[in-house]
Amino acid sequence: MLLTLAAANGNTYSATAHYQMLCLLGEPEEWLDQLLRDYRHSDLPRADMALLDFAVKLGVNGPAISHEDIAGLTAQCCASEIVLDTVLIAAWASFLSCLSTGVGASPDFAPVPIPPGAVFITKAPHAEESAHHAGPYFAASETEPEQFAPFAFFREYFGFVPNVFRAQSRRPDVIAAEAEALRLVLLVEDRLTRIQKERILLTVSAANRNGYFVAVHSEILGALGVSPADVDKLVADYRRADLTKAEVALLDVALKLAEEPSGFGPQDVTRLRSHGFSDEEILEAVVMTSFTSFLNTLQFGLGAIPDFVPRRTFPRISAKVANLLAPKVRPTGDGLVTDADAEAVARVQRGNCDAFEDLINRHSRRVYRTLVGILGNQEEARDAMQDTFLKAFRHLGDFQGRSKFSTWLVSIASNTGLQLLRDRKPLQSLDDDAIDADETFRPRQIRAWSEDPEQLYSKAEMCGLVEDSLMKLPAKYRIVLMLRDIEQLSIEEAATALGLGIPALKSRHLRGRLMLREALTPHFAVGAKGGTA
C-alpha cells in the first residue's frame, strides 16, 4: 500500500524506500515493478485490490471519499479494523511524501523510477454524483477523558476531544501516538509560534478543502485571540489578510509544498531564509505542513463529523480536484504528468464548455502577467489574454497532458505575446541569445541597501516602484523574472513555456535580477528616504 501510494503521489523517495523494504521482505522485483506500473493487473486478491483502490483514492482525492467507498470495502469482506488501518496507512503516506519533499531528502537507495503510466492519473471520480458522503464511517468512542489519558490531553489543551480522534477508538495505541505527535509538533513552541503553526494548519486544510479541520482551527485561532474576520480572511485568501510579508511567504511555501510538491525546491527554502527564517523554523514549517496533510487524509478517510459548525464548507470536487499531495511527477521523455487541472481539462475535452471557466479563473492572473511581461503594456495584455484563452480552447483537443496544463497555457500566452511584439516592432525579439553568452554583466551600483527595504515605502509604493523598474527592462529579461520570481515557475517549466534551453533561461534570469537590482538601488540604498543600515 505504501509503495502504491508513493507512486500515486509521484514521490520517488518514498517509492524507493518501500520498494527496498518489500525486497527485504522477499517480494520479487518483477512483481514490485508490476505494482508500480499498474497494480490493477498484479494478480492481487480482489479484497486487496479494493483496499488499494480505496487507499489511492483517499491519498490523491480525499474529499471524494464517501460512505459508498466504505460500503464497497465491507462488501469485499474487509473488516472495520482493516479499513481503519488502510486509512492510517494512507494518512501516513501523505505525511511521508510531504516531509521527504519538504526536507529535500535524497533516496537512501538507488532511486526507483516511477513509471509515467496513466493508472494513477485519471482518478477524478464524479464525487458530486455520490449520494452518501456523511460520516462518520466508524463507531465513535464514548470513552470519557478521565478514563483515557490521550483524551484528557485533548480536553486540557484543546478544550474538547475532537471527533477525528474519537473515530479511531479501535486503535487506542494510535490515538496515543497522535496525541504525542500533536504535543511535540504543534504545542511545543521551539521556533515557530503556536499562531504561526495554527495558520499553516488552517490554510493548508482550506487548500485541501477539508472543512472539518478548517472548523477546528478557526475555533482554536479564535481562542488564541485572532478575530473571526481575520480567520475568514486566512481561509478565503491569506494574501489579503493583515500579515507581514514574511508570514505570507511562510504560508506560500507551506501551500506550495502541500499542493505542488513537484515544483517545491531549494528556491523555496531560499525565499524563507531571505525573510529571516532560520533553518530550524523552516523545518518546523515543513513538519507542520506534513502533519496537516496527515490529519486531513485521516479525516477524509474516517468521515469524522465537525466538532463545530464549520465557518466554511467546501463543495464536493467540481472546480478543483482536491489535491492533498498532488501526484505530480516531473515531465519525462514521453510520459504524461499529473495535473491539478486534469479533471477540468477532461471535462472540456468531453464537450462541457462551462468547465473552461474554471480554467480561466484559475489561470487568468498568470496569463495576464506573462503577457504584461512580454508586451510591457497592461491594456494590450488584457486584450491578448482573450486571444490566449480562445486559442487554448480551440486547441484543447490536441492537449495530451505531456506537460502541465498551466505550462501549456503559458506557452500559448508567450507565443501570442511574442507575435504581437514582432508585429509592433519587427526588430524586437526575445530570441536574441548572443548577448546572453558574450557579455558579462558588471554591476555598477555598489551601494549597500537598507537593512529592511520594505519599511521605506508603503505597499502600493513598493508595487509601483517594482512595476516601473520591470517595465524599463528589455522584454526578454522581464518575462523571465515574471515567470520565475513572481509566478514561481520552476526552471524547467519556465524554459518549456518560453521555448528556451535551461542555460539560456538561467542566464536571462540572472541578468534580469541584476538589472532590476541596478534599477531599484537608488530607491533602497542606505540614505534613500532616510534608510539606515
Place this chain on the structure above:
Amino acid sequence: MISCADFIAAIGDYLDGEVAAEVRVQLEAHVSHCTTCQVVYDSARKTIRVLTDSGSFDLPETAAKPIADKIMARVREQGRTS
C-alpha cells in the same frame, strides 16, 4: 581563488541554493573578504524578496471578471457551432 566576475556569474545559482558544496565554500570565501560582492549579493537577495512580494501586475477581480465573461461568451458560441 575565484574573481569578482566568477562570483557574479555564479550568484544566480548561489541565491537559489543550487551550487555544489565545494563551489559554495569558494563563493563564501570570496564574499567574506570582498565588500563589493557582499553588497551585490545582499542587494540581489533583497531584490528577489522585494520582487516576489511586490504583488506586481496583479489582475484585480473587478478587471478579471468581465474579461472572463467575454471569453466564455465566445467559448459558448464556438462550442455551439463546433
